[in-house]
Amino acid sequence: FAVVKGLRTYSSAQVYCRDVYRGQLTSVHSASRNQELQKLARTYTRWAVWIGAVTSRRTGKWESRWEDSSPWNYANWAPTYPHHIVTTCTTLSTRDGLWRSRPCFQLRPFICQY
Template identity: 40%
Template sequence: MQPCLLLALALLGTAWVPEEEETQCPLESETQTFSLSHPLGAKTCHYVVVSRCLNFYAAQHICAHCYRGSLVSIHSHGTNAVLQRQARARTNSGQVWIGAITTPWHNIVHCHWMDRSRWNYSHWLRGNPRCSHRFCTSLCTNNGRWRSQSCQKRLPFICEY
């Protein structure tokens, strides 16, 4: 975005402006990295579980700024299960941010990933996704189900790079 536009939006109170703690890259003690090789050698994905609790947009900023990536997008049950286990083992939280956003559109929910990858898998908890307004998405570390959350909630998160 153009700096003048960001300033104007910030003055209007509509833009997210990172706090100092939200712009500092996580310490090594706050992170755990791992990789997954996908079948048929398609590609290897690298992940980092960050135990620092931030709101969704600050977490996305850290993924982009510190790891040159994005909040994780999940495209299979196997990947979801691995991420759930890794997050449960590495955080003291029942939920972590993943990179999905849901927006109501003519009484249906439109889902998309922050990294703009194809929406081809979901694992929603019953009653989710919610369709009353825009929500961000968390992964439950106990059962792997996804939940609609207020984007301002502070949670640990998983980056993909």
Template identity: 40%
Template sequence: MNLPVLLALLLGAASALHLRTPNFESPGGDESQPQNGETAEHEAKEVPGGELTQLSIDEDGGSGSECALEEERAVKAISDLGTVDKSFQCPKKEDTVELVGSPGYKTYQRYLLVRQPMNFNYAQYTCQCCYRGQLTSVHNFNFNNHLQCLIRGLNYGQVWIGGLVTGVGHCRRFRWMDNSSWNFGYWAPGQPAIYNGHCVTLCTRGGQWRLSHCYTQLPFICSY
């Protein structure tokens, strides 16, 4: 076979191969259609990052322990607000006001306003030591409004109740010092704001709740 004939056969085979190549592309021949790798990357970007973060948190077996540890630290910090010294004395009777006629509560439950300002830790200790009770918990609007009506004459703008907020984000926990269920809240606008503190106060005007630094000296309400 001479050289010209051989070259012609090679060129014909190459042309046939080139003509068959489009058969491997999409029928529409749309060159802008993304490939599999590009499509997967685009879909991954559309998944909200918060969902991915939350998923990793939920699947993390240690996340619950982490939240429990954070709460334990916060509670310990409150218990360390001040060691009650040997000279501690219960409030004088003239510094307390019996709160009567509390609606929606069992008849044996009593409530006492202590007008002597104390930090959260001392207030809780006073309720326990002097009255065998706890800083009060609030579980409905009627009782919250009742308390506010009884304390609105105080010169202080806020009083301690027994609420405590620990942690942030998925670790945030709400608890009452008497270990009752947290089934009600009456927060002021913008609350609860952890940067203001971790301990819950009830405002003497309006009755809304705010977080305050636990070392703040305020009057408080005991239940016993």
């Protein structure tokens, strides 16, 4: 994993992970991995970081999915999330480890997996 402190939009972060690390924004499949990534990110930044999940409306219903197409078998959403209004990207809080829906154009640090 690599935590990148430079602030980027979600799509720009995804391109950075691909071009620099030949990877992608991280997916998270367990509570232990979520905690590990929270601690790792917290050593670099106080900001919530992008992870590789997008929530969007597909075939008439809202769903969240990982950019790397891995199974959606774990989630750590904060209460009232994810939002089902517009397509949103996902942050992992360095403070509480919870995930929140955010507009994809926001500038944030991010975590690449490779």
